[in-house]
Amino acid sequence: MFVFVFSISAAQSQTTLESLQCHFTWDLDRSRPKLLRLTHKMEDFSKEKGNRWLGHIYNLWGFIQYKLGLNEEANSLFQKATEALNKLRKADEGPWLVVNYGNLAWLHHHLGDQAESQAYLSKDDLHPEICAEKAWTLMFFGEDKKLVVDYYKKAARMQPKMVDWNTSYVIWLKKVKNFSDTRLDPDLLEKMRQAKERDPKNLYLAALYLEQRANKRENIRDEVCELAENVSSNRSNCSNSGMWALLNLYIEHISVDEAVKLAEKVLKEHPDVRYLKKFVALCYRWRIIYKSSSSPEQSMVDRAIALHEELLSLYPHSSLKREIDLATIYAKSHHSKAKAEQIFQKLLKNEPAEPEDKQMLYNKYANHLYFNLNDSHRSTQYHMKALYFCLQKPFIHDL
Ligand SMILES: *[C@@H]1O[C@H](CO)[C@@H](O)[C@H](O)[C@H]1NC(C)=O
Ligand SMILES: *[C@@H]1O[C@H](CO)[C@@H](O)[C@H](O)[C@H]1NC(C)=O
Numbered sequence: 200m201f202v203f204v205f206s207i208s209a210a211q212s213q214t215t216l217e218s219l220q221c222h223f224t225w226d227l228d229r230s231r232p233k234l235l236r237l238t239h240k241m242e243d244f245s246k247e248k249g250n251r252w253l254g255h256i257y258n259l260w261g262f263i264q265y266k267l268g269l270n271e272e273a274n275s276l277f278q279k280a281t282e283a284l285n286k287l288r289k290a291d292e293g294p295w296l297v298v299n300y301g302n303l304a305w306l307h308h309h310l311g312d313q314a315e316s317q318a319y320l321s322k323d324d325l326h327p328e329i330c331a332e333k334a335w336t337l338m339f340f341g342e343d344k345k346l347v348v349d350y351y352k353k354a355a356r357m358q359p360k361m362v363d364w365n366t367s368y369v370i371w372l373k374k375v376k377n378f379s380d381t382r383l384d385p386d387l388l389e390k391m392r393q394a395k396e397r398d399p400k401n402l403y404l405a406a407l408y409l410e411q412r413a414n415k416r417e418n419i420r421d422e423v424c425e426l427a428e429n430v431s432s433n434r435s436n437c438s439n440s441g442m443w444a445l446l447n448l449y450i451e452h453i454s455v456d457e458a459v460k461l462a463e464k465v466l467k468e469h470p471d472v473r474y475l476k477k478f479v480a481l482c483y484r485w486r487i488i489y490k491s492s493s494s495p496e497q498s499m500v501d502r503a504i505a506l507h508e509e510l511l512s513l514y515p516h517s518s519l520k521r522e523i524d525l526a527t528i529y530a531k532s533h534h535s536k537a538k539a540e541q542i543f544q545k546l547l548k549n550e551p552a553e554p555e556d557k558q559m560l561y562n563k564y565a566n567h568l569y570f571n572l573n574d575s576h577r578s579t580q581y582h583m584k585a586l587y588f589c590l591q592k593p594f595i596h597d598l
């Protein structure tokens with residue numbers, strides 16, 4: 200299956216390296232802060248029990264570490280990817296390892312170890328396994344999300360038995376659809392229903408399926424509650440994206456107070472899962488900031504503050520977003536409102552380097568000035584500053 204090339208000239212090996220299908224050739228460029236934040240995601244994913252993308256996670260995580268200049272970490276993660284793929288896929292060679300070997304060939308090439316690099320050079324066909332790994336990687340890096348759909352579709356077509364690929368294809372089909380048009384797509388709903396039947400434990404798919412039906416004006420309340428029960432009884436995997444989608448369904452279709460309760464309950468069932476702690480914190484924040492009908496009790500505000508403080512150390516590379524969130528909660532507190540302004544002043548003084556981060560900070564501070572301090576004049580000034588960065592390049596912020 201594999202053709203290892205041990206003796207070719209440096210020039211030839213360069214061309215061969217460039218023709219490999221792997222992270223080094225997929226045009227994956229992001230700013231340093233974004234890469235650092237992605238390492239949080241990869242770490243969380245790697246800790247999900249039974250995550251079947253573990254090999255891909257280690258491959259991408261290793262590549263990110265390489266981009267961050269951490270070659271040893273990169274190497275060790277690529278080795279972990281090899282192990283995970285061998286274990287999960289029972290393949291000590293074969294298409295599952297093509298991307299992984301490509302990464303190792305590139306890494307050793309950059310480290311100046313040409314012999315080791317060439318040992319990893321391998322035959323590069325467009326196997327379904329490569330399509331799937333490319334799709335999975337482009338979920339985090341690609342500008343064009345349609346490509347994600349295309350590569351998953353290709354992989355699923357070539358190997359219909361791989362349920363994960365079909366599931367991911369359908370999930371991304373739903374995600375890239377123009378949301379105002381989804382109601383008019385009966386085909387998508389049917390695809391989702393079939394995929395759910397084939398992959399009943401996938402929480403994310405189940406949650407998106409309910410959302411799609413809600414878009415078609417169906418009442419999904421009972422099923423949303425049933426899905427939460429499925430998580431607690433292990434009938435659904437408590438994945439990162441799935442849990443967040445489920446909590447969003449709760450906020451929208453049941454109530455934000457019930458979402459808070461559910462998040463706390465699931466965290467109690469898995470107390471050392473970092474992302475669940477984040478979701479509890481985000482639900483509290485939602486409750487405190489956006490539910491104006493009843494003013495939050497101080498004990499709730501205190502719990503939200505304590506959780507957000509904890510997130511600062513749990514997710515050090517997302518601290519800007521978390522500190523802004525913390526400030527917006529302090530602004531609603533009964534006895535420490537002044538801390539909100541203090542946090543904002545500190546953040547504004549050490550201005551973040553990235554334009555997207557600057558833009559977010561100015562916008563949030565402008566809102567704080569307007570809604571909490573009734574200072575519309577300065578609020579407008581900060582909105583203008585934010586707009587300046589917005590006009591340079593539009594950004595969409597993820598969680
Ligand atoms: C996904 O699976 C369904 C059957 O559940 C099948 O009809 C469909 O063609 C598959 N999609 C792809 C892209 O292979
Ligand atoms: C989405 O659909 C709406 C109405 O169908 C249309 O006005 C809008 O331009 C579409 N947006 C994109 C990004 O295609």
Ligand SMILES: *[C@@H]1O[C@H](CO)[C@@H](O)[C@H](O)[C@H]1NC(C)=O
Pocket residue numbers: 399400405422423425426429434
């Ligand atoms: C809950 O799990 C059962 C068993 O897998 C499944 O039939 C049901 O559809 C799930 N509920 C929802 C709302 O997805």
Ligand SMILES: *[C@@H]1O[C@H](CO)[C@@H](O)[C@H](O)[C@H]1NC(C)=O
Pocket residue numbers: 248431432433
């Ligand atoms: C769910 O699965 C875990 C192991 O993955 C097990 O420890 C736990 O007891 C199970 N819970 C239920 C309610 O079956």
Ligand SMILES: *[C@@H]1O[C@H](CO)[C@@H](O)[C@H](O)[C@H]1NC(C)=O
Pocket residue numbers: 573
């Ligand atoms: C907000 O400020 C304006 C003057 O800029 C003032 O007329 C108004 O009463 C203030 N509102 C509150 C709620 O303090």
